[in-house]
Amino acid sequence: MKAKVHVFLKPGVLDVQGKAVEQALHGLGWNGVEHVRVGKTIEFDLKSGDKAAAEAEVKAMCEKLLANTVIESYRVELA
Amino acid sequence: MKAKVHVFLKPGVLDVQGKAVEQALHGLGWNGVEHVRVGKTIEFDLKSGDKAAAEAEVKAMCEKLLANTVIESYRVELA
Numbered sequence: 001m002k003a004k005v006h007v008f009l010k011p012g013v014l015d016v017q018g019k020a021v022e023q024a025l026h027g028l029g030w031n032g033v034e035h036v037r038v039g040k041t042i043e044f045d046l047k048s049g050d051k052a053a054a055e056a057e058v059k060a061m062c063e064k065l066l067a068n069t070v071i072e073s074y075r076v077e078l079a
Numbered sequence: 080m081k082a083k084v085h086v087f088l089k090p091g092v093l094d095v096q097g098k099a100v101e102q103a104l105h106g107l108g109w110n111g112v113e114h115v116r117v118g119k120t121i122e123f124d125l126k127s128g129d130k131a132a133a134e135a136e137v138k139a140m141c142e143k144l145l146a147n148t149v150i151e152s153y154r155v156e157l158a
Contacts, residue, residue: 006120021121024144030136032126041085041118042100047111057109065103 001046003058004077007067008039042066046078054078080125082137083156086146087118121145125157133157 009015015037022036048054058076067074088094094116101115127133137155146153 008120008122018121018123021145022123025140028140028143030140032136033140034124034126036121036123039120039122041087041120042097042115043087043118044097044101044115045113047113057111061104061107061109061112064107066100 001048001051001054002079003044003046003054004079005042005058005062005066006039006075006077007042007062007072008037008074010071010073013071051078080127080130080133081158082123082125082133083158084121084137084141084145085118085154085156086121086141086151087116087153089150089152092150130157 017038018036021038022033025033025036046054046058048057055076055078058078062074062076063069088097096117097115100117101112104112104115125133125137127136134155134157137157141153141155142148
């Protein structure tokens with residue numbers, strides 16, 4: 001099973017990387033760009049037949065390692 | 080218009096971050112995890128009415144700044 005985890009900073013947390021990218025884009029002339037947010041996407045294969053069990057497992061991985069749940073939120077996709 | 084850019088290392092390029100995450104997950108007992116790949120997702124608002132023009136513009140941003148096209152590939156989503 002293919003798992004995809006999208007990790008983004010929670011709204012309200014200053015996205016320093018996003019600000020830097022936004023300023024760089026403006027500096028290159030793309031002034032129509034606003035509210036840039038930069039996040040992580042983690043993809044992997046998971047040996048698990050059962051989708052519900054796999055979802056629970058991936059959520060546990062997020063809580064433990066893949067996301068810093070104090071400042072980040074995550075979304076799990078299974079395919 | 081909402082733009083989303085997914086940037087991943089090209090196949091064949093060693094994903095050091097992915098390897099580190101994979102080993103950490105194995106260390107925590109999740110041995111069913113394989114082929115971990117870590118990428119970036121950049122989201123932003125774009126002041127542009129026309130979808131085709133916006134797509135071309137975002138691709139130009141990727142080529143110029145958002146992706147290192149020597150080792151990374153990117154995918155653009157517009158909504």
